[in-house]
Every structure is written in structure tokens, then in C-alpha cells.
Amino acid sequence: MKFSDQLEQRFSTMVTHYPTKRSVLVPMLLYIQDEVGALTDEAIHEIAQRTELSDLEVRNVISYYSMLRTRPVGKYNFQVCTNVSCLLRGADDIFEHCKKKLGIGNKESTPDGLFLLEEVECIGACSWAPALMMNYEFHENLTPAKIDELIDGLKKKEEQ
Amino acid sequence: MAYLVSHPDEVKVVSKRFGMGATNLDRYLELDGYKAVQKAISMGADAIINEVKASNLRGRGGAGFPTGLKWSFVPKQSAKPKYVLCNGDESEPGTCKDRLIFEHDPHAVIEGVMIAALAVGAKSGYIYLRGEYRYLLEIMEKAVADAYARGFIGKNIFGSGVDLDIFTHSGAGAYEVGEESALMESLEGKRGIPRIRPPFPAVVGLWGGPTVINNAETLASVPHIILGGDEWFANLGTPRNGGTRLFCMSGELERPGVYELPMGYNLKKMIYDVSGGMSKGRNLKGVVPGGSSVQILTADEIDVAMDFDSMMKAGSMLGSGGVIVLDDQMCIVRFALRVTKFYQHESCGWCIPCREGTDWMKKTLTRFHAGGGVAKDIDNLKYLAENMLGRTFCPLGDAAAMPIISYIQKFRKEFEDHLDGKPCPYEKAAEAALV
Numbered sequence: 001m002k003f004s005d006q007l008e009q010r011f012s013t014m015v016t017h018y019p020t021k022r023s024v025l026v027p028m029l030l031y032i033q034d035e036v037g038a039l040t041d042e043a044i045h046e047i048a049q050r051t052e053l054s055d056l057e058v059r060n061v062i063s064y065y066s067m068l069r070t071r072p073v074g075k076y077n078f079q080v081c082t083n084v085s086c087l088l089r090g091a092d093d094i095f096e097h098c099k100k101k102l103g104i105g106n107k108e109s110t111p112d113g114l115f116l117l118e119e120v121e122c123i124g125a126c127s128w129a130p131a132l133m134m135n136y137e138f139h140e141n142l143t144p145a146k147i148d149e150l151i152d153g154l155k156k157k158e159e160q
Numbered sequence: 161m162a163y164l165v166s167h168p169d170e171v172k173v174v175s176k177r178f179g180m181g182a183t184n185l186d187r188y189l190e191l192d193g194y195k196a197v198q199k200a201i202s203m204g205a206d207a208i209i210n211e212v213k214a215s216n217l218r219g220r221g222g223a224g225f226p227t228g229l230k231w232s233f234v235p236k237q238s239a240k241p242k243y244v245l246c247n248g249d250e251s252e253p254g255t256c257k258d259r260l261i262f263e264h265d266p267h268a269v270i271e272g273v274m275i276a277a278l279a280v281g282a283k284s285g286y287i288y289l290r291g292e293y294r295y296l297l298e299i300m301e302k303a304v305a306d307a308y309a310r311g312f313i314g315k316n317i318f319g320s321g322v323d324l325d326i327f328t329h330s331g332a333g334a335y336e337v338g339e340e341s342a343l344m345e346s347l348e349g350k351r352g353i354p355r356i357r358p359p360f361p362a363v364v365g366l367w368g369g370p371t372v373i374n375n376a377e378t379l380a381s382v383p384h385i386i387l388g389g390d391e392w393f394a395n396l397g398t399p400r401n402g403g404t405r406l407f408c409m410s411g412e413l414e415r416p417g418v419y420e421l422p423m424g425y426n427l428k429k430m431i432y433d434v435s436g437g438m439s440k441g442r443n444l445k446g447v448v449p450g451g452s453s454v455q456i457l458t459a460d461e462i463d464v465a466m467d468f469d470s471m472m473k474a475g476s477m478l479g480s481g482g483v484i485v486l487d488d489q490m491c492i493v494r495f496a497l498r499v500t501k502f503y504q505h506e507s508c509g510w511c512i513p514c515r516e517g518t519d520w521m522k523k524t525l526t527r528f529h530a531g532g533g534v535a536k537d538i539d540n541l542k543y544l545a546e547n548m549l550g551r552t553f554c555p556l557g558d559a560a561a562m563p564i565i566s567y568i569q570k571f572r573k574e575f576e577d578h579l580d581g582k583p584c585p586y587e588k589a590a591e592a593a594l595v
Contacts, residue, residue, distance in 0.1 A: 017327040018347075019241075019367050025349035027330040030291055051349065064351035064508070067291045067333030083253045084452050084484055085410035087498050121335065121502055122253040122452075123292055126410040126482060127417045128163060136294040140163075 001042035004035060011050065022051045025061055029068050038072040066121075074109045074116030076154055078102070079133045082119050085126035094130045095119060097144045101151055114158060115151075164260075165417030167434045171396060173384050173404045174377060175420040178264040183299055185306040188267045194312055196383030200275045201320045203386075208279040212382065214390035216402030221247055221338070221375030222451060222480040223555075224468035227382075231372055233362035234280040240369035244276045244285040245347065248376045249331055249338040251290055252451035253502060254482025257406035257418050258376040262289065262296035265380065266303035270326055272379030274313065275386060277324050280372050284325045287376075288347060291332040300328045335506040339554040340373040342508075353510050354554035377406055377481075397423030401467035405478075409435045411485030412442050424465040431462065431485055442487035446570070450479020452499050453559030455566035456486075476566070491586035492571040493578055496564055497525040503560035514557035517548040521564060531581045538575045542568050 003011060010031055014024045025047070032043050039062055041055075048058045062068045080098055082091040099105055102115050109116045125131035128140035132147075139150060164179050172178075182188045200208050213228030234242060246269060250258040261269060273285040287304075289297045304326055307313045315323050329347055331337055337346045341355035344366050365371020381403055385393045394402040401423040407430060409416045414436025421430065427449060431437065438444055444459045449466065454477040457464075464474045471478040486495065504518035521544055528537050545561035552558070568575060577585050 017325075017329075020348065022349035023347060026291075026332050026346055030330055030332045061349065061351055065291070065332035065334050082498070083502055084448070084495065084498055085254050085482075087495070088411045088484070088486065088490055121505060122251060122255075124250050124256045124259050124290070126254050126256045126484070127408050128256070129410055129416070133292060136292070138295075 001036075001040070001046040003046065007031060007035060015050075022053055025051055025053075025058065026065065029058075029062060029065075033068060039068060039070050044070075072113075075114050077116045077118065077133075077135055079118045079120040079123070081121070081123045081125065081129070081131050081133070083122040085122070086129040086131060089129040091130040094132070094142050094144070094147065097147055098132075101147060114154075163417065165415060165419060167415075167419055169425070169429075169434060170420050171404050171422050172420050173388075173393075173396070174261065174268070174380050174406060175264075175418075177268065178260060180264075182265050182267065183263075183303065185267065185303070185310065188265075192387060193267055194271060194318075196386040197271050197274045197278070197312075198318050200278050200386050201318055201322070205279050205281065208275060208386070211390045212279070212385060215385045215393040216397065216400055217378065217381055217385060217393065218401060218468055219375055220377035220381070220405065220481065222252065222453070222477075224478060227374060227378055230362065230374070231276065231279050233360065234370045234372060235363065236281065238281075238370050240367070241284065242280055242282040242369050243366045243371045244273050244280065244282045245343065245366060245371055245373045246273050246285065246287040246376055246379050247338060247340065247343055247373055248287060248289040248293070248296075249334075249343060250293075250376070250480075251335040251338050252453065252480040252482055253499075254408060254410055254448065254451045254484040255480040256408050256410075257481055259293065259296060260406070260418055261376050261380050262293065262300055266300050267307065268380040268383055269300070269376055270303060270307055270313070272374075272382040273326055274317070274324060275382050276372050276374060276379060278322065280370070282372070283323055284327070286327050286329050286347060286366075288329045288331060288337075288343060290337075291330050294330070297328060297330050304328055335502075336508050336554065336556055339556065342554060343373065344371065351508070353508055354556075356553055398465060398467045398470070400469060405466070405481050407466070408482045409485070410482065412439045412487045412489075413437070413485055414439045421466070424467040424470065427457075427462045427464050427466050427483070430466065430483065435485075438485075438487055440487075442489060445486045445488045445490060445492075447486065448476075448482075448484040448563070450477045451482040452484065452502065453477075453555075453563065454479045455562055456570060458570050489586070491529070491584050492567050492574040493525065493529045494584065494586070496567045497522070497529050499563055500525055500560065503556065507556060507560070511552035511554075511557060513548045513551040514560065517544050517557065518560050520544055521560070528575070528578060529584060531578065531583055533575075533578050535576075535579060538568060538572065 131140040217227045218224040337352040342352035346352040361371045504522040509515040545564045548557045548561040
């Protein structure tokens with residue numbers, strides 16, 4: 001895999017920040033995933049070469065971090081927090097509502113590949129619970145109506 | 161963007177620039193920005209450490225270790241480079257305070273890292289943010305770039321002859337990485353498996369060099385101590401517990417939010433006055449006062465001062481400042497199950513008591529809450545948890561065990577009410593609660 005200009009620039013800057021090359025690994029994997037959509041075999045091989053690691057060592061790191069994925073996810077990833085602060089403010093109902101609205105279950109994608117739904121651990125929105133994260137975007141103080149609005153808005157955007 | 165709240169009892173120190181546009185460097189300078197680091201340069205390393213020691217600042221990540229003392233453990237002479245590492249992996253359930261600091265006052269974090277670096281003789285500082293905090297990483301990246309552009313960081317900072325670099329670094333989803341030794345592993349590009357201690361990071365840390373690791377709120381407090389003085393800061397709080405604390409109020413409250421209150425503020429007042437009491441006509445059942453890892457307090461036990469020592473005396477911990485308020489519609493078994501599910505998910509599997517213990521607790525609680533519990537499960541759960549305590553490299557094992565033991569000790573009847581195949585008697589919709 002050839003790095004895009006943006007990734008190339010990220011890498012060449014970051015690698016100067018640490019005494020060892022592999023220190024760039026965790027953030028770089030995330031940046032690659034954001035651009036490519038998943039950590040493909042080619043992407044893993046590329047970053048392994050650059051950090052002087054084996055592909056297996058890179059995979060070993062990937063498997064530890066919950067945000068890193070080797071398979072593509074949806075265009076819009078709905079990550080609903082159901083941890084305690086959200087639970088206390090009705091996260092279970094929120095998660096159920098998302099399932100119904102999208103017609104999919106936990107860790108499933110819609111057939112068109114647009115939406116992925118996932119139950120996640122605490123995202124740091126406890127005082128504004130219940131909350132979800134959609135592609136790094138926080139959505140807080142959720143209600144079923146807010147979720148409908150969000151999903152309908154995205155669907156509309158896709159139709160245009 | 162996180163919403164800001166306010167209450168007359170607040171004492172705004174760390175939060176004093178929140179909502180004032182301090183992400184802009186010029187605005188930050190107007191609000192006394194980068195004055196503390198210049199003062200620190202004129203003070204010298206020993207005086208900085210003494211000032212922070214005398215301020216009674218204690219680690220805001222959860223453990224409450226005295227910050228000045230931690231800094232003093234770093235050897236003066238070291239063959240290997242020394243480092244400062246800002247822990248912004250905020251992941252403790254119930255905790256959402258560092259987010260506000262990064263969002264509203266990123267330069268205060270940078271200044272805190274700089275002062276820590278001056279105190280211990282480090283030439284590089286890293287600011288590690290959890291991967292989910294991408295918008296905050298962007299704010300921090302810009303703040304660092306702006307500070308470089310003005311020459312505030314880099315070569316010869318403020319004419320001191322000291323070179324100091326600061327870098328931002330993103331995680332990729334891992335609670336355990338908030339533990340200091342796992343954090344270093346992660347920064348080094350590895351799985352976040354904790355390291356055995358000793359040696360402690362102050363002696364052997366990042367890439368083998370002496371390393372100071374502090375929570376973002378701890379570091380953001382430091383510039384205020386340097387400018388305001390140790391005595392002022394110490395007097396804001398209670399003996400041995402200096403300053404203020406960002407308390408993250410969550411649960412069915414009238415006014416949940418993050419409030420900055422003096423150390424030692426009364427927990428009951430925090431719930432009923434500051435946060436406006438319970439909402440939706442609910443009653444208070446219990447309070448988890450310091451993030452999900454700490455022991456629960458019953459409704460009768462909350463007339464206590466919120467500082468590290470008072471909370472220990474009350475049988476819990478001040479922890480990360482995440483005050484989780486449980487109402488009477490929350491089943492304690494359901495709550496225990498969700499907490500355990502979290503730790504089971506986050507356990508890295510390195511230490512067997514944690515890996516196996518969290519898994520068995522989750523299995524038992526799942527069955528138990530679904531009505532398949534037998535009487536001996538209750539003691540078995542407690543026995544499992546007790547055997548995890550103190551038997552793991554990092555505190556995740558303790559964090560998973562301590563709350564469960566406390567739930568059983570204090571709410572045993574609620575566990576017993578689930579026996580004999582009865583549906584959960586505490587929830588309006590028990591079937592929805594099955595995980």
C-alpha cells in the first residue's frame with residue numbers, strides 16, 4: 001500500500017517525535033484506518049516495514065485496541081455507550097431504539113454498508129448521558145427523537 | 161462539545177478559563193497564560209518541587225499520590241533522557257472532566273507539562289489522549305503548534321537556555337492504558353500490558369528513562385499553584401488535600417455536569433444543592449463517588465467530605481472525581497453486572513486472577529440477574545472478588561473486585577431478592593435489562 005500524501009506527512013513528522021520507530025504505531029494505525037476504512041493486509045505490511053516490525057507484531061498490537069479493526073466498518077459508525085452513567089439515564093432504551101431504527105443488532109451493519117451499530121464502553125460523556133459517538137462526533141443527552149433526527153438526516157444526505 | 165454548568169459554591173481554578181476562548185493563544189495570554197512557566201524558570205527545579213509539595217496537590221487520576229513527592233523521586237542525574245507524560249486517557253466510567261480541560265484550556269495542560277519538565281529536568285513531554293477524543297486531539301495539536309510558533313516551546317524556552325519539546329499522541333481504545341505502566345507501553349507502540357513495579361516510572365519509565373506521569377487535571381493545576389502560591393492552593397482544600405477538584409456528577413440528577421468544588425466539599429450537598437437533587441421524582445439509592453472502580457456508599461453514608469482521606473475513612477475512594485448517583489429504579493445486581501462486563505471487556509488477560517475472575521463474575525451475574533441464581537452464588541461472587549485483590553500487576557483487578565464486594569456487603573438483600581427464579585424486582589422492565 002502506498003501512503004497518501006497526508007499519511008506520508010503524518011508519518012515523517014511523527015517518527016521524529018520518539019526515540020524508537022515503533023512508537024508511532026498506535027496513532028498511525030488509527031490514522032491509516034480513518035483513511036482506508038480498515039487495517040488491510042497491505043496497510044499492516046506497509047506500517048510494519050516502516051516501523052521495522054513483522055506483520056505479526058503489528059497484528060498483535062492491533063488486537064489489543066478496541067478502536068482498531070481489520071475489517072471495514074460502516075460509513076457512519078454508531079457507538080452507543082451503555083456503561084453505568086448512561087445506563088442510569090436510559091442507555092438500554094436508547095440502544096434498543098437504535099437497533100429498531102436501523103434494523104440491525106449489536107456489531108452489525110446495514111446491508112448498504114452505511115451504518116454500523118455497536119455497544120461501547122464509557123466514552124467520557126457521563127454528565128451528559130445518555131450518549132453515543134458517531135465517527136468521533138459526540139451526541140449527548142440523547143432521546144429517541146434526537147436519534148431519529150440524526151439518522152434521518154444522514155439518510156437524506158446520502159440520497160442527495 | 162460538552163456543556164458547561166455553574167454553581168455559586170464553585171471555586172474555579174482549573175476551570176476558570178472554561179468558556180472564555182482560551183484555546184486562542186492570545187486570549188490565553190490575556191488570561192495570565194504562560195506567566196507561570198516563566199515564574200517557574202526563575203524559581204528553579206528544587207523550588208518548583210517544594211512549592212508543589214507544600215500545595216498538597218495530589219494526583220487527580222484516581223490514586224491521589226502527592227504530586228510533588230512523585231516529582232522528587234526522579235533522579236537528578238540520569239544517563240538516559242527524562243520524560244514527562246500527561247495522562248489524558250480518561251476512560252474511568254463516570255469521568256468526563258479532562259475532556260473539558262482539553263476542550264477549553266489546552267495551553268494550561270502544555271504549561272503544566274512544561275513546569276513538570278523544568279522540575280525534573282526532562283527535555284521532552286508527551287500528551288497522550290484516548291483515541292475517542294479526536295476533536296480534543298485536534299485542539300491540543302493546534303495549541304502545541306501555536307506555542308511552537310511563538311517560541312514558547314522548542315529551543316531555549318523563554319530565554320532560559322532550556323530546550324523542551326512537547327508532542328501529542330493518540331491512543332486507540334483501551335481503558336487499561338490509563339494505568340501508568342500500560343500507558344508507557346502504549347506510547348512505545350505496544351499492547352498496553354502493565355509492567356511490574358518496582359522499578360517505578362520515576363526511575364525506569366519511557367524507553368528506560370526516568371518518567372513523570374501525571375493526569376491532565378493534575379498538570380493543569382500546576383500553573384495555578386506556581387502563580388497563586390502553595391499556601392493559597394493548600395488552603396482551598398482540607399489538610400493534606402490541597403486545592404479544588406473537578407467533580408463529574410452523573411445519574412438521574414436535576415443538574416448533572418462537571419463542577420469545580422473545593423477538596424472536602426460535602427457529598428450530600430454536592431448531590432442535593434449543587435446538582436439540584438434527584439430528578440423524575442426518584443429517590444437516592446447509593447453513590448459511587450470516584451468512578452466505577454470504587455466502593456459504593458449507601459444513601460445513609462453520604463454526609464461525608466469529598467477528599468482523599470475522608471473518603472478512605474468512609475470506606476470508599478475519591479478516585480477520579482466521577483460521582484455516579486444511583487436512583488431507586490436501578491437494580492444493584494444489574495448495575496454490578498454492567499460494571500463487571502466493563503472490567504471483563506477491558507482486562508488485558510495478562511494476570512490470571514483478573515482475566516478469570518472478571519469472566520466468572522460476569523457469567524455468574526448474568527445468570528443471577530436473569531433469575532437463575534442460587535444462594536451460594538452471592539458468597540461465591542464475593543470470594544472470587546476477594547481473591548483478585550492485590551494479585552495483579554495493575555490495579556484493574558482491584559478495580560473490578562472492590563465495587564462488587566461493596567455491593568454485596570451493602571445491598572445483600574437486593575441480591576437475595578433475585579433468588580428462586582424471580583424476575584428482577586427492582587426494574588420497571590426487567591426483560592430489557594438482560595445483557
